[in-house]
Amino acid sequence: MSEHVAPPVLSTRKFSLWYGSHQAVIEVDLDIAERQITAIIGPSGCGKSTLIRAFNRLNDLIPGVRTAGQILFRGEPLYGRGVDPVEVRRRIGMVFQKPNPFPKSVFENVAFGLRINGFRGDLKAKVEEALARAALLDEVKGDLHRKTGYDLSGGQQQRLCIARALAVDPEVLLMDEPCSALDPIATAKIEDLIRELASSVTVVIVTHNMQQAARVSDYTAFMLLGELVECGPTRELFTRPKDSRTEAYITGRFG
Amino acid sequence: MVREAFDRELRALEEEVVLLGEAVAEATLRAVDALRRKDAALAQRVDEDDEGINERWLALEERCLELLATQQPAAGDLRVLLAIVHIATDLERMGDHAAGVARLVLRIGDEPLIKPLIDIPRMADLAAGMLRDSLQAFLARDAAWARAVAARDDEVDALHDQVHRELFLLMIENPRTITQATYLMWASHGLERIADLVTNVCERVVFVATGTLEDLNPGRG
Numbered sequence: 001m002s003e004h005v006a007p008p009v010l011s012t013r014k015f016s017l018w019y020g021s022h023q024a025v026i027e028v029d030l031d032i033a034e035r036q037i038t039a040i041i042g043p044s045g046c047g048k049s050t051l052i053r054a055f056n057r058l059n060d061l062i063p064g065v066r067t068a069g070q071i072l073f074r075g076e077p078l079y080g081r082g083v084d085p086v087e088v089r090r091r092i093g094m095v096f097q098k099p100n101p102f103p104k105s106v107f108e109n110v111a112f113g114l115r116i117n118g119f120r121g122d123l124k125a126k127v128e129e130a131l132a133r134a135a136l137l138d139e140v141k142g143d144l145h146r147k148t149g150y151d152l153s154g155g156q157q158q159r160l161c162i163a164r165a166l167a168v169d170p171e172v173l174l175m176d177e178p179c180s181a182l183d184p185i186a187t188a189k190i191e192d193l194i195r196e197l198a199s200s201v202t203v204v205i206v207t208h209n210m211q212q213a214a215r216v217s218d219y220t221a222f223m224l225l226g227e228l229v230e231c232g233p234t235r236e237l238f239t240r241p242k243d244s245r246t247e248a249y250i251t252g253r254f255g
Numbered sequence: 256m257v258r259e260a261f262d263r264e265l266r267a268l269e270e271e272v273v274l275l276g277e278a279v280a281e282a283t284l285r286a287v288d289a290l291r292r293k294d295a296a297l298a299q300r301v302d303e304d305d306e307g308i309n310e311r312w313l314a315l316e317e318r319c320l321e322l323l324a325t326q327q328p329a330a331g332d333l334r335v336l337l338a339i340v341h342i343a344t345d346l347e348r349m350g351d352h353a354a355g356v357a358r359l360v361l362r363i364g365d366e367p368l369i370k371p372l373i374d375i376p377r378m379a380d381l382a383a384g385m386l387r388d389s390l391q392a393f394l395a396r397d398a399a400w401a402r403a404v405a406a407r408d409d410e411v412d413a414l415h416d417q418v419h420r421e422l423f424l425l426m427i428e429n430p431r432t433i434t435q436a437t438y439l440m441w442a443s444h445g446l447e448r449i450a451d452l453v454t455n456v457c458e459r460v461v462f463v464a465t466g467t468l469e470d471l472n473p474g475r476g
Binding site for chain 1: 258261327328329330331332333334466467
Protein backbone atom coordinates (compact mmCIF):
# COMPACT_ATOMS: atom_id res chain seq x y z
CA MET A 1 0.00 0.00 0.00
CA SER A 2 2.99 2.23 -0.45
CA GLU A 3 1.10 4.26 -3.06
CA HIS A 4 -1.02 5.73 -0.26
CA VAL A 5 0.37 8.99 0.99
CA ALA A 6 -1.93 9.20 4.01
CA PRO A 7 -0.63 7.23 7.00
CA PRO A 8 -2.47 3.96 7.59
CA VAL A 9 -5.25 3.95 10.18
CA LEU A 10 -4.24 0.56 11.48
CA SER A 11 -0.93 -1.21 11.04
CA THR A 12 0.31 -4.48 12.34
CA ARG A 13 4.03 -4.89 12.94
CA LYS A 14 5.18 -8.47 13.18
CA PHE A 15 1.95 -9.18 14.98
CA SER A 16 1.53 -12.72 16.31
CA LEU A 17 -1.23 -14.26 18.35
CA TRP A 18 -1.41 -17.58 20.17
CA TYR A 19 -4.37 -19.49 21.56
CA GLY A 20 -2.49 -21.38 24.27
CA SER A 21 0.27 -23.17 22.36
CA HIS A 22 -1.35 -22.77 18.95
CA GLN A 23 -0.06 -19.81 16.96
CA ALA A 24 -3.02 -18.49 14.93
CA VAL A 25 -1.37 -15.35 13.54
CA ILE A 26 2.30 -15.34 12.53
CA GLU A 27 4.28 -12.11 12.31
CA VAL A 28 1.79 -10.23 10.18
CA ASP A 29 2.77 -6.85 8.72
CA LEU A 30 -0.32 -5.18 7.29
CA ASP A 31 -1.37 -1.56 6.75
CA ILE A 32 -5.02 -0.59 6.60
CA ALA A 33 -5.52 2.52 4.45
CA GLU A 34 -7.88 5.25 5.61
CA ARG A 35 -11.38 5.36 4.08
CA GLN A 36 -10.63 2.39 1.91
CA ILE A 37 -12.16 -1.04 2.04
CA THR A 38 -9.67 -3.77 2.86
CA ALA A 39 -10.79 -7.36 2.50
CA ILE A 40 -9.01 -10.17 4.29
CA ILE A 41 -9.47 -13.51 2.56
CA GLY A 42 -8.13 -16.99 3.11
CA PRO A 43 -9.27 -20.54 3.84
CA SER A 44 -10.87 -21.52 7.14
CA GLY A 45 -8.38 -21.42 9.98
CA CYS A 46 -6.00 -19.03 8.21
CA GLY A 47 -6.23 -16.52 11.06
CA LYS A 48 -8.28 -13.87 9.27
CA SER A 49 -11.04 -13.68 11.88
CA THR A 50 -8.48 -13.78 14.68
CA LEU A 51 -6.65 -10.86 13.11
CA ILE A 52 -9.77 -8.73 12.63
CA ARG A 53 -10.81 -9.47 16.21
CA ALA A 54 -7.39 -8.35 17.37
CA PHE A 55 -8.15 -4.98 15.76
CA ASN A 56 -10.71 -4.19 18.44
CA ARG A 57 -9.22 -6.31 21.18
CA LEU A 58 -11.98 -8.88 21.20
CA ASN A 59 -9.43 -11.62 21.82
CA ASP A 60 -8.68 -10.03 25.20
CA LEU A 61 -11.73 -11.81 26.53
CA ILE A 62 -10.47 -15.26 25.55
CA PRO A 63 -8.39 -17.04 28.20
CA GLY A 64 -4.95 -18.23 27.09
CA VAL A 65 -4.55 -15.64 24.36
CA ARG A 66 -1.09 -14.16 24.05
CA THR A 67 0.20 -11.66 21.50
CA ALA A 68 3.58 -10.44 20.29
CA GLY A 69 4.54 -7.64 17.93
CA GLN A 70 2.36 -4.57 17.63
CA ILE A 71 -0.88 -3.23 16.30
CA LEU A 72 -0.78 0.53 15.83
CA PHE A 73 -3.99 2.54 15.70
CA ARG A 74 -3.21 5.96 14.26
CA GLY A 75 0.38 5.36 15.22
CA GLU A 76 -0.34 4.46 18.87
CA PRO A 77 0.02 0.91 20.22
CA LEU A 78 -3.46 -0.61 20.46
CA TYR A 79 -2.35 -2.99 23.17
CA GLY A 80 -0.41 -0.33 25.08
CA ARG A 81 -0.73 0.24 28.78
CA GLY A 82 -3.53 2.63 29.66
CA VAL A 83 -5.44 1.96 26.44
CA ASP A 84 -9.09 1.48 27.34
CA PRO A 85 -10.57 -1.44 25.36
CA VAL A 86 -14.04 0.09 25.64
CA GLU A 87 -12.81 3.30 24.02
CA VAL A 88 -11.03 1.20 21.37
CA ARG A 89 -14.29 -0.57 20.57
CA ARG A 90 -16.12 2.77 20.23
CA ARG A 91 -13.56 4.03 17.72
CA ILE A 92 -13.22 0.66 16.00
CA GLY A 93 -16.67 -0.89 15.61
CA MET A 94 -17.46 -4.47 14.71
CA VAL A 95 -20.22 -6.26 12.87
CA PHE A 96 -20.42 -10.04 13.13
CA GLN A 97 -21.34 -12.93 10.91
CA LYS A 98 -24.75 -13.56 12.39
CA PRO A 99 -26.84 -10.46 13.03
CA ASN A 100 -27.11 -10.09 16.80
CA PRO A 101 -29.75 -7.45 17.53
CA PHE A 102 -30.88 -6.95 21.13
CA PRO A 103 -34.41 -8.03 22.04
CA LYS A 104 -35.38 -4.38 22.25
CA SER A 105 -36.96 -1.85 19.93
CA VAL A 106 -35.16 -0.83 16.74
CA PHE A 107 -34.60 2.58 18.33
CA GLU A 108 -33.07 1.15 21.51
CA ASN A 109 -30.82 -1.15 19.52
CA VAL A 110 -29.20 1.84 17.87
CA ALA A 111 -29.36 4.11 20.92
CA PHE A 112 -27.65 1.52 23.12
CA GLY A 113 -24.07 2.43 22.29
CA LEU A 114 -24.85 6.12 22.52
CA ARG A 115 -26.38 5.72 25.98
CA ILE A 116 -23.48 3.73 27.42
CA ASN A 117 -21.07 6.26 25.98
CA GLY A 118 -22.95 9.06 27.76
CA PHE A 119 -24.19 10.76 24.60
CA ARG A 120 -25.79 14.12 25.46
CA GLY A 121 -27.10 15.41 22.14
CA ASP A 122 -30.32 14.81 20.22
CA LEU A 123 -30.67 11.05 20.64
CA LYS A 124 -33.53 10.70 18.15
CA ALA A 125 -31.67 12.60 15.43
CA LYS A 126 -28.52 10.59 16.03
CA VAL A 127 -30.37 7.25 15.89
CA GLU A 128 -32.12 8.23 12.67
CA GLU A 129 -28.85 9.40 11.16
CA ALA A 130 -27.22 6.05 11.93
CA LEU A 131 -30.20 4.16 10.50
CA ALA A 132 -30.03 6.32 7.37
CA ARG A 133 -26.31 5.66 6.99
CA ALA A 134 -27.05 1.95 7.26
CA ALA A 135 -29.73 2.32 4.53
CA LEU A 136 -32.39 1.04 6.90
CA LEU A 137 -34.27 4.18 7.97
CA ASP A 138 -36.81 4.16 5.13
CA GLU A 139 -37.81 0.59 5.92
CA VAL A 140 -38.33 1.07 9.67
CA LYS A 141 -39.21 4.74 10.05
CA GLY A 142 -42.80 4.25 11.31
CA ASP A 143 -41.87 1.35 13.59
CA LEU A 144 -38.84 2.61 15.47
CA HIS A 145 -40.41 1.93 18.84
CA ARG A 146 -43.00 -0.62 17.83
CA LYS A 147 -40.79 -3.24 16.21
CA THR A 148 -37.98 -5.06 17.92
CA GLY A 149 -34.75 -6.13 16.27
CA TYR A 150 -36.18 -9.64 16.03
CA ASP A 151 -39.13 -8.48 13.92
CA LEU A 152 -36.80 -7.56 11.05
CA SER A 153 -35.59 -9.79 8.21
CA GLY A 154 -32.03 -11.18 8.33
CA GLY A 155 -30.70 -8.51 5.99
CA GLN A 156 -32.48 -5.77 7.93
CA GLN A 157 -31.11 -7.16 11.20
CA GLN A 158 -27.59 -6.99 9.78
CA ARG A 159 -28.13 -3.39 8.67
CA LEU A 160 -29.50 -2.67 12.15
CA CYS A 161 -26.27 -4.00 13.62
CA ILE A 162 -24.33 -1.80 11.21
CA ALA A 163 -26.45 1.20 12.29
CA ARG A 164 -25.74 0.31 15.93
CA ALA A 165 -22.02 0.26 15.19
CA LEU A 166 -22.17 3.51 13.20
CA ALA A 167 -24.17 5.41 15.84
CA VAL A 168 -21.09 6.05 17.96
CA ASP A 169 -19.16 7.42 14.95
CA PRO A 170 -16.38 4.85 14.74
CA GLU A 171 -13.35 5.59 12.62
CA VAL A 172 -13.03 1.98 11.53
CA LEU A 173 -15.74 -0.58 10.92
CA LEU A 174 -14.67 -4.22 11.15
CA MET A 175 -16.94 -6.75 9.48
CA ASP A 176 -16.47 -10.46 10.09
CA GLU A 177 -18.28 -12.39 7.36
CA PRO A 178 -21.18 -9.90 7.46
CA CYS A 179 -23.14 -11.53 4.63
CA SER A 180 -22.60 -15.23 5.17
CA ALA A 181 -26.01 -15.67 6.77
CA LEU A 182 -27.81 -13.59 4.13
CA ASP A 183 -29.47 -14.32 0.79
CA PRO A 184 -28.06 -12.81 -2.44
CA ILE A 185 -30.36 -9.77 -2.46
CA ALA A 186 -29.70 -8.90 1.18
CA THR A 187 -26.00 -9.48 0.46
CA ALA A 188 -26.08 -7.09 -2.51
CA LYS A 189 -27.67 -4.42 -0.30
CA ILE A 190 -24.98 -4.79 2.34
CA GLU A 191 -22.27 -4.68 -0.32
CA ASP A 192 -23.72 -1.45 -1.75
CA LEU A 193 -23.84 -0.09 1.75
CA ILE A 194 -20.20 -1.02 2.43
CA ARG A 195 -19.14 0.91 -0.66
CA GLU A 196 -21.09 3.97 0.47
CA LEU A 197 -19.72 3.80 4.01
CA ALA A 198 -16.15 3.91 2.73
CA SER A 199 -16.55 7.63 2.04
CA SER A 200 -16.75 8.27 5.76
CA VAL A 201 -15.27 5.28 7.55
CA THR A 202 -12.43 2.81 7.05
CA VAL A 203 -13.78 -0.68 6.45
CA VAL A 204 -12.02 -3.99 7.05
CA ILE A 205 -14.02 -6.99 5.95
CA VAL A 206 -13.24 -10.63 6.48
CA THR A 207 -14.89 -12.87 3.95
CA HIS A 208 -14.52 -16.38 2.62
CA ASN A 209 -16.46 -15.28 -0.44
CA MET A 210 -13.75 -14.28 -2.89
CA GLN A 211 -16.18 -12.75 -5.34
CA GLN A 212 -17.44 -10.54 -2.54
CA ALA A 213 -13.90 -9.38 -1.77
CA ALA A 214 -13.36 -8.73 -5.47
CA ARG A 215 -16.64 -6.77 -5.72
CA VAL A 216 -16.43 -4.54 -2.69
CA SER A 217 -12.85 -3.98 -1.64
CA ASP A 218 -10.09 -1.60 -2.70
CA TYR A 219 -7.37 -3.75 -1.18
CA THR A 220 -7.25 -7.46 -0.54
CA ALA A 221 -5.02 -9.29 1.91
CA PHE A 222 -4.61 -13.04 1.50
CA MET A 223 -3.79 -15.08 4.60
CA LEU A 224 -2.75 -18.70 4.81
CA LEU A 225 -1.91 -20.79 7.89
CA GLY A 226 -1.62 -17.66 10.03
CA GLU A 227 0.65 -15.78 7.65
CA LEU A 228 -0.08 -12.83 5.42
CA VAL A 229 0.89 -14.10 1.98
CA GLU A 230 0.10 -11.06 -0.11
CA CYS A 231 -1.72 -7.75 0.12
CA GLY A 232 -2.34 -5.38 -2.75
CA PRO A 233 -4.92 -3.48 -4.78
CA THR A 234 -7.87 -5.83 -5.29
CA ARG A 235 -7.88 -5.50 -9.07
CA GLU A 236 -4.21 -6.54 -9.13
CA LEU A 237 -4.59 -9.41 -6.71
CA PHE A 238 -7.48 -10.90 -8.67
CA THR A 239 -5.93 -10.52 -12.11
CA ARG A 240 -2.19 -10.93 -11.55
CA PRO A 241 -1.34 -12.12 -8.05
CA LYS A 242 2.35 -12.15 -7.24
CA ASP A 243 2.45 -15.25 -5.05
CA SER A 244 1.69 -18.69 -6.44
CA ARG A 245 -0.21 -19.56 -3.24
CA THR A 246 -2.53 -16.58 -3.81
CA GLU A 247 -3.00 -17.68 -7.41
CA ALA A 248 -3.84 -21.22 -6.30
CA TYR A 249 -6.36 -19.99 -3.74
CA ILE A 250 -8.22 -17.44 -5.83
CA THR A 251 -8.41 -19.78 -8.81
CA GLY A 252 -9.92 -22.41 -6.52
CA ARG A 253 -7.03 -24.87 -6.62
CA PHE A 254 -7.23 -25.29 -2.88
CA GLY A 255 -9.12 -23.96 0.12
CA MET B 256 -11.64 -28.16 -4.30
CA VAL B 257 -9.33 -28.89 -7.23
CA ARG B 258 -11.66 -27.79 -10.05
CA GLU B 259 -11.04 -30.78 -12.29
CA ALA B 260 -14.05 -30.14 -14.50
CA PHE B 261 -13.09 -26.50 -14.90
CA ASP B 262 -9.48 -27.40 -15.72
CA ARG B 263 -10.63 -29.94 -18.26
CA GLU B 264 -12.87 -27.45 -20.03
CA LEU B 265 -10.20 -24.74 -20.00
CA ARG B 266 -7.66 -27.16 -21.53
CA ALA B 267 -10.27 -28.23 -24.10
CA LEU B 268 -10.83 -24.60 -25.06
CA GLU B 269 -7.08 -24.07 -25.44
CA GLU B 270 -6.88 -27.10 -27.70
CA GLU B 271 -9.83 -25.90 -29.75
CA VAL B 272 -8.29 -22.45 -30.27
CA VAL B 273 -5.07 -24.10 -31.45
CA LEU B 274 -7.02 -26.36 -33.83
CA LEU B 275 -8.96 -23.35 -35.10
CA GLY B 276 -5.64 -21.59 -35.68
CA GLU B 277 -4.38 -24.60 -37.63
CA ALA B 278 -7.50 -24.45 -39.82
CA VAL B 279 -6.85 -20.75 -40.47
CA ALA B 280 -3.16 -21.36 -41.28
CA GLU B 281 -4.23 -24.12 -43.64
CA ALA B 282 -6.86 -21.86 -45.27
CA THR B 283 -4.22 -19.16 -45.80
CA LEU B 284 -1.81 -21.56 -47.49
CA ARG B 285 -4.55 -23.15 -49.62
CA ALA B 286 -5.91 -19.77 -50.70
CA VAL B 287 -2.50 -18.67 -51.94
CA ASP B 288 -1.87 -22.07 -53.51
CA ALA B 289 -5.17 -21.69 -55.36
CA LEU B 290 -4.07 -18.21 -56.45
CA ARG B 291 -0.65 -19.38 -57.59
CA ARG B 292 -2.08 -22.29 -59.56
CA LYS B 293 -5.31 -20.47 -60.48
CA ASP B 294 -7.29 -23.38 -59.09
CA ALA B 295 -10.87 -22.11 -58.94
CA ALA B 296 -12.24 -25.29 -57.37
CA LEU B 297 -9.77 -25.10 -54.47
CA ALA B 298 -10.45 -21.37 -54.05
CA GLN B 299 -14.17 -22.11 -53.90
CA ARG B 300 -13.60 -24.69 -51.15
CA VAL B 301 -11.45 -22.32 -49.10
CA ASP B 302 -14.16 -19.66 -49.34
CA GLU B 303 -16.87 -22.12 -48.33
CA ASP B 304 -14.79 -23.52 -45.47
CA ASP B 305 -14.59 -20.05 -43.93
CA GLU B 306 -18.21 -20.52 -42.85
CA GLY B 307 -17.04 -23.47 -40.73
CA ILE B 308 -14.30 -21.34 -39.16
CA ASN B 309 -16.87 -18.68 -38.27
CA GLU B 310 -19.13 -21.28 -36.70
CA ARG B 311 -16.28 -22.73 -34.64
CA TRP B 312 -15.32 -19.24 -33.48
CA LEU B 313 -18.88 -18.55 -32.30
CA ALA B 314 -19.10 -21.92 -30.56
CA LEU B 315 -15.77 -21.28 -28.84
CA GLU B 316 -16.88 -17.87 -27.64
CA GLU B 317 -20.12 -19.38 -26.34
CA ARG B 318 -18.16 -21.93 -24.30
CA CYS B 319 -15.90 -19.18 -22.93
CA LEU B 320 -18.94 -17.13 -21.96
CA GLU B 321 -20.43 -20.13 -20.17
CA LEU B 322 -17.23 -20.73 -18.24
CA LEU B 323 -16.96 -17.06 -17.27
CA ALA B 324 -20.57 -16.99 -16.09
CA THR B 325 -20.55 -20.23 -14.15
CA GLN B 326 -16.99 -20.61 -12.85
CA GLN B 327 -15.89 -17.03 -12.06
CA PRO B 328 -12.30 -17.64 -13.09
CA ALA B 329 -9.66 -15.36 -11.60
CA ALA B 330 -5.99 -14.51 -12.04
CA GLY B 331 -4.14 -16.85 -14.42
CA ASP B 332 -7.30 -18.73 -15.43
CA LEU B 333 -9.07 -15.46 -16.21
CA ARG B 334 -6.16 -14.26 -18.32
CA VAL B 335 -6.13 -17.53 -20.28
CA LEU B 336 -9.87 -17.42 -20.87
CA LEU B 337 -9.80 -13.78 -21.93
CA ALA B 338 -6.86 -14.55 -24.22
CA ILE B 339 -8.81 -17.40 -25.83
CA VAL B 340 -11.72 -15.05 -26.56
CA HIS B 341 -9.37 -12.46 -28.11
CA ILE B 342 -7.30 -14.99 -30.05
CA ALA B 343 -10.42 -16.69 -31.43
CA THR B 344 -11.73 -13.33 -32.64
CA ASP B 345 -8.41 -12.58 -34.34
CA LEU B 346 -8.42 -16.05 -35.92
CA GLU B 347 -11.88 -15.46 -37.32
CA ARG B 348 -10.68 -12.23 -38.92
CA MET B 349 -7.60 -13.96 -40.33
CA GLY B 350 -9.94 -16.58 -41.77
CA ASP B 351 -11.93 -13.80 -43.47
CA HIS B 352 -8.73 -12.46 -45.04
CA ALA B 353 -7.80 -15.94 -46.27
CA ALA B 354 -11.26 -16.37 -47.79
CA GLY B 355 -10.87 -12.92 -49.36
CA VAL B 356 -7.66 -14.05 -51.06
CA ALA B 357 -9.46 -17.18 -52.31
CA ARG B 358 -12.29 -15.12 -53.78
CA LEU B 359 -9.74 -13.10 -55.78
CA VAL B 360 -8.92 -16.32 -57.66
CA LEU B 361 -12.55 -16.45 -58.76
CA ARG B 362 -12.40 -12.79 -59.81
CA ILE B 363 -9.27 -13.30 -61.91
CA GLY B 364 -11.03 -16.21 -63.61
CA ASP B 365 -9.42 -17.59 -66.77
CA GLU B 366 -7.09 -14.66 -67.30
CA PRO B 367 -3.41 -15.71 -67.14
CA LEU B 368 -1.39 -14.31 -64.24
CA ILE B 369 0.46 -11.10 -65.10
CA LYS B 370 3.53 -12.44 -63.30
CA PRO B 371 4.66 -15.64 -61.60
CA LEU B 372 3.86 -15.40 -57.90
CA ILE B 373 6.97 -15.64 -55.74
CA ASP B 374 6.68 -13.16 -52.88
CA ILE B 375 2.97 -13.63 -52.20
CA PRO B 376 3.43 -17.38 -51.46
CA ARG B 377 6.42 -16.46 -49.29
CA MET B 378 4.21 -14.05 -47.36
CA ALA B 379 1.64 -16.82 -46.91
CA ASP B 380 4.31 -19.24 -45.67
CA LEU B 381 5.65 -16.66 -43.25
CA ALA B 382 2.20 -15.66 -41.96
CA ALA B 383 1.05 -19.27 -41.52
CA GLY B 384 4.32 -20.15 -39.77
CA MET B 385 3.97 -17.16 -37.45
CA LEU B 386 0.40 -18.19 -36.66
CA ARG B 387 1.36 -21.78 -35.83
CA ASP B 388 4.30 -20.67 -33.70
CA SER B 389 2.25 -18.05 -31.85
CA LEU B 390 -0.21 -20.73 -30.78
CA GLN B 391 2.58 -23.06 -29.69
CA ALA B 392 3.98 -20.15 -27.65
CA PHE B 393 0.48 -19.78 -26.17
CA LEU B 394 0.40 -23.41 -25.08
CA ALA B 395 3.92 -23.02 -23.68
CA ARG B 396 3.07 -19.67 -21.98
CA ASP B 397 6.33 -18.44 -23.48
CA ALA B 398 6.44 -14.63 -23.66
CA ALA B 399 9.93 -14.50 -25.20
CA TRP B 400 8.89 -16.86 -27.98
CA ALA B 401 5.76 -14.77 -28.64
CA ARG B 402 7.82 -11.58 -28.90
CA ALA B 403 10.19 -13.30 -31.33
CA VAL B 404 7.24 -14.48 -33.46
CA ALA B 405 5.76 -10.96 -33.52
CA ALA B 406 9.10 -9.56 -34.67
CA ARG B 407 8.84 -11.70 -37.82
CA ASP B 408 5.99 -9.43 -38.94
CA ASP B 409 8.67 -7.06 -40.28
CA GLU B 410 9.64 -9.63 -42.92
CA VAL B 411 6.03 -9.88 -44.08
CA ASP B 412 5.76 -6.09 -44.19
CA ALA B 413 8.94 -5.86 -46.26
CA LEU B 414 7.60 -8.42 -48.76
CA HIS B 415 4.30 -6.56 -48.90
CA ASP B 416 6.14 -3.34 -49.81
CA GLN B 417 8.15 -5.20 -52.42
CA VAL B 418 5.04 -6.73 -53.98
CA HIS B 419 3.48 -3.26 -54.15
CA ARG B 420 6.50 -1.73 -55.84
CA GLU B 421 6.64 -4.52 -58.38
CA LEU B 422 2.95 -4.30 -59.20
CA PHE B 423 3.12 -0.52 -59.55
CA LEU B 424 5.88 -0.89 -62.09
CA LEU B 425 3.83 -3.46 -64.02
CA MET B 426 0.81 -1.16 -64.02
CA ILE B 427 2.88 1.78 -65.27
CA GLU B 428 4.41 -0.32 -68.00
CA ASN B 429 1.15 -1.88 -69.07
CA PRO B 430 -2.14 -0.32 -67.95
CA ARG B 431 -4.02 -3.44 -69.05
CA THR B 432 -2.61 -5.20 -65.99
CA ILE B 433 -4.21 -2.70 -63.62
CA THR B 434 -7.26 -4.81 -62.74
CA GLN B 435 -5.34 -7.98 -61.91
CA ALA B 436 -2.49 -6.06 -60.30
CA THR B 437 -5.07 -4.47 -57.99
CA TYR B 438 -6.38 -7.92 -57.06
CA LEU B 439 -2.86 -9.11 -56.32
CA MET B 440 -2.33 -6.04 -54.14
CA TRP B 441 -5.45 -6.97 -52.24
CA ALA B 442 -4.10 -10.49 -51.81
CA SER B 443 -0.82 -9.10 -50.50
CA HIS B 444 -2.72 -6.76 -48.21
CA GLY B 445 -4.81 -9.65 -46.86
CA LEU B 446 -1.68 -11.63 -46.01
CA GLU B 447 -0.04 -8.60 -44.45
CA ARG B 448 -3.14 -8.19 -42.27
CA ILE B 449 -3.05 -11.85 -41.24
CA ALA B 450 0.54 -11.40 -40.01
CA ASP B 451 -0.51 -8.22 -38.18
CA LEU B 452 -3.30 -10.14 -36.46
CA VAL B 453 -0.78 -12.80 -35.44
CA THR B 454 1.06 -10.07 -33.52
CA ASN B 455 -2.21 -9.53 -31.60
CA VAL B 456 -2.16 -13.23 -30.72
CA CYS B 457 1.44 -12.80 -29.55
CA GLU B 458 0.40 -9.87 -27.35
CA ARG B 459 -2.20 -12.13 -25.69
CA VAL B 460 0.45 -14.78 -25.09
CA VAL B 461 2.64 -12.20 -23.34
CA PHE B 462 -0.41 -11.11 -21.32
CA VAL B 463 -1.15 -14.67 -20.24
CA ALA B 464 2.46 -15.32 -19.33
CA THR B 465 3.29 -12.04 -17.59
CA GLY B 466 0.00 -10.31 -16.72
CA THR B 467 1.11 -7.28 -18.76
CA LEU B 468 -0.25 -6.13 -22.11
CA GLU B 469 2.56 -5.10 -24.44
CA ASP B 470 2.14 -3.48 -27.84
CA LEU B 471 4.23 -5.77 -30.07
CA ASN B 472 3.25 -4.03 -33.28
CA PRO B 473 3.07 -0.29 -32.59
CA GLY B 474 0.80 1.60 -34.96
CA ARG B 475 -0.54 -1.60 -36.53
CA GLY B 476 -2.50 -4.74 -35.78
